[in-house]
Amino acid sequence: MKDMTNINIHSATAALDDQVPKERRIPRQRTRTGFDDEIARLIRDRVQADLAKRTARRRRHREDREALERRRRYAKQALHAEKLAASAEETCRCTQPRPPALLERDPAGRTSALTLCPICERRT
Incomplete structure (x- = not known):
């Protein structure tokens, strides 16, 4: 029985031996045309x-x-102003409530919404 692997190896090498290997060369630069410029x-x-x-x-x-942020900011400012106006009209919540005319602004002056009751000195 013949060994088939040896036959295949020899036939493959024989085909390679007959061929001349190609020389590697740098492909030449293509000249630029008007079509290339247009593309x-x-x-x-x-x-x-x-x-x-x-x-x-x-x-x-x-x-x-x-624009959405400006509208949102304006709405928040308007709501805050409404809350300030409403809080200025509220009466004091202490046991001896006083009318809004007797309420004073917070001396610290941090927030204009805070007021002090002249009787209980609590923030309202």
């Missing part, structure tokens, strides 16, 4: 257009967020 210009224009769209979308979204 490059089209690509550049497309990239610039995409970039402009993205920038405009970001700016628009930023303006929307800032």
Whole structure:
């Protein structure tokens, strides 16, 4: 019985021995043509257009967020002002309640919403 592995090895090496290996060479630089310039210009224009769209979308979204933030801030200020006006009209909550005209501002002056009762000296 013949050994088939030896036959395959010899036939493979024989085919390689008959071939001349190719020399590696550096591919030559392609000369740039007007077509290449036109394609490059089209690509550049497309990239610039995409970039402009993205920038405009970001700016628009930023303006929307800032407008929403301004409305929210204004609503909070209006609500705070309403609370201050309502607290100035409240009567004192101590056991001897006094009308709002007798209430004084907090001497520390940190928050205008805080007032002191002249009787109990508690913040209201």
